[in-house]
Amino acid sequence: MTTKDEVQRLKKIDEKERIRDLQNQRGYTVIKANSLIQKTTYNLTSTEQKLILSMIKNIDITSKNLGIFRFHIRDFCDIMGLKYNGKIIADIKEAITRLASDDKKFWIEEIDEKGKKSSTYFSWIGSAKITESVVEISMGQHMLKYLIGLNEYFTQYNFWNIIYLKSKYSIRLFELLKSYENIGKLRISVAELREKFQANQKLYGDFKRTVLLKSKEEINKYTDIQIDFMEIKNGKSVEFIEFTINSLSPTESEIKQIAVDKGATMKLAQPVYTQLDLF
DSSP, X not given: OOHHHHHHHHHHHHHHHHHHHHHHHTTOEEEEEHHHHHSEEOOOOHHHHHHHHHHHHTOOTTOTTTTEEEEEHHHHHHHHTOOOSHHHHHHHHHHHHHHTSGGGOEEEEEEXXXXXXXXXXXXXXXXXXXXXXXXXXXXXXXHHTTTSSOOSSEEEEEGGGGTTOOSHHHHHHHXXXXXXXXXXXXXXXXXXXHHXXXXXXXXXXXXXXXXXXXXXXXXXXXXXXXXXXXXXXXXXXXXXXXXXXXXXXXXXXXXXXXXXHHHHOTTTSOOSOSSOOOO
């Protein structure tokens, strides 16, 4: 075997190991305090949410650089089933820029053990550095209290659940309903849901089609829960939505995870998207 052949063989081994690692990352766990899901109001695109969740799944509490995340855009694309090209690199850089802007800051509403209410103003990331296609993001220390060391009132799920959720509302609704999975239902006013998701559709019919029905379709198809909803009216107007949440069995969940993993691996199948959803 020539030196050139040996180099090519080692490159193939390295690439196989890289793909295997990315497949494993799809099974990593996202953990959030319930207050970060249930008591927040913000408007992030699906790509912005997936970047944040990708960082959260890689938190290493043993790291000396806790809260600092470094990744190659190509790896992010391969995990998500995105086609890696110049446009994608530019779009992700733009998404990171938006996440660091004041427009993406948000409030967390909380009540302490004494019943005292408080509101805290947050930014998703503290700083970001991009060198060619390598990204280094620092998540502010104030965010870490909602992501690590949680003993109660938290929600966790495997990252693969959100890979194919294209709508920004689908990701938000999945997380919200996942946080009530143990209860099996959630009743919430239309006004509160609109506010949480910053959904500005003027007509309820548009809100139902864009937020509720689209999210239900994607969540039921691509995640480990099955949801439905019922409208509760006050006169002719829909005032509340009552969601029902059912968990898949471990076997059903594993089958769905395998399907998502196979579809998202560019070596095995065509990617589901060829560009980022920026809306």
